[in-house]
Amino acid sequence: MLNMYLTDRNGKLHEIDELQKGCWINVIHPTEEEIQFLLTELNVELDFIKDPLDDEERSRIEKEDDNTLIIVDIPIVKHEEDGSSAYDTIPIGMIVTEECFVTICLEENPIFERFTNFRIKGFFTFKKTRFALQILYIISTYYLRYLKQINRKTMDLEKELTKSMKNKEIFTLLALEKSLVYFATSLKANKIVLQRLLKGTYLKMYEDDQDLLEDVLIENKQAIEMAEIYSNILNGMMNTYGSVISNNLNSVMKLLTSITIILSVPTMVSSFFGMNLHIPLSEYKHAFAIVMTICVALSTTIAFIFWKKRYL
Numbered sequence: 001m002l003n004m005y006l007t008d009r010n011g012k013l014h015e016i017d018e019l020q021k022g023c024w025i026n027v028i029h030p031t032e033e034e035i036q037f038l039l040t041e042l043n044v045e046l047d048f049i050k051d052p053l054d055d056e057e058r059s060r061i062e063k064e065d066d067n068t069l070i071i072v073d074i075p076i077v078k079h080e081e082d083g084s085s086a087y088d089t090i091p092i093g094m095i096v097t098e099e100c101f102v103t104i105c106l107e108e109n110p111i112f113e114r115f116t117n118f119r120i121k122g123f124f125t126f127k128k129t130r131f132a133l134q135i136l137y138i139i140s141t142y143y144l145r146y147l148k149q150i151n152r153k154t155m156d157l158e159k160e161l162t163k164s165m166k167n168k169e170i171f172t173l174l175a176l177e178k179s180l181v182y183f184a185t186s187l188k189a190n191k192i193v194l195q196r197l198l199k200g201t202y203l204k205m206y207e208d209d210q211d212l213l214e215d216v217l218i219e220n221k222q223a224i225e226m227a228e229i230y231s232n233i234l235n236g237m238m239n240t241y242g243s244v245i246s247n248n249l250n251s252v253m254k255l256l257t258s259i260t261i262i263l264s265v266p267t268m269v270s271s272f273f274g275m276n277l278h279i280p281l282s283e284y285k286h287a288f289a290i291v292m293t294i295c296v297a298l299s300t301t302i303a304f305i306f307w308k309k310r311y312l
Contacts, residue, residue: 002030005116007123020100022126025100026116029105051069052105055091070093071193075142087150089182092135129205129206130208130209133209137212150179173234177235180230180234269295
């Protein structure tokens with residue numbers, strides 16, 4: 001899918017049908033025809049278009065002639081079939097050319113939708129450097145938003161786990177921990193790109209652009225710290241609940257073993273007196289009661305010993 005937009009002097013965004021100077025070309029999962037169109041009209045390297053479409057591509061910035069490619073990771077939410085949500089990251093590409101500004105991504109995402117839905121103030125497609133920095137700022141805010149959502153889900157799971165420990169909650173915690181690892185890794189890679197942009201050798205920046213880039217760096221740094229803090233908390237929870245589960249299992253096994261021993265003693269006594277041989281008390285009319293008393297006494301004694309030693 002390929003759409004082209006252009007803002008007027010008042011900042012109102014219009015969708016256009018033909019390539020114009022200062023326009024924004026938004027490309028989502030492009031076809032081969034759309035890729036060929038970009039190559040022909042923009043005169044950029046094929047790698048500039050193909051690399052952001054690789055979901056394993058690392059964040060980086062590079063410049064070729066008058067064209068600059070910026071690749072960063074953005075956070076996304078994937079909705080599973082069971083109704084749960086999983087967090088992941090995918091790369092997006094921003095190509096800054098003399099004629100226009102190009103964004104490329106594998107999937108539709110809320111980052112670009114904020115611009116197409118007129119929810120960003122001071123947005124102009126022809127101010128390419130500021131446009132790129134605004135996208136980077138929105139990306140950082142979405143990382144912070146999703147990190148807060150992960151933290152809330154972690155707290156809800158903690159409450160559930162205090163009531164009953166099920167595999168579903170444990171697997172959900174594991175998925176959240178994996179998401180935090182993805183977030184932290186992507187944020188650190190994005191930070192390197194932002195620091196290289198700060199040098200001012202890739203994009204022409206004005207004073208307002210420098211201030212915005214510094215704000216982006218602050219948001220990115222805060223997101224990194226939050227991801228690391230939440231990851232440490234989640235690791236501690238996983239270790240704690242792993243120990244609790246192991247301790248509960250040991251307690252259950254200890255209880256079952258104690259019950260088995262208590263029941264085995266009267267079974268053994270009854271087996272002796274149940275032999276088809278001449279045994280003591282065989283002629284005595286109260287033999288059964290005596291044997292039962294012995295069994296109960298032995299079981300009670302063993303149970304009392306186990307209780308004193310806190311085996312029960």
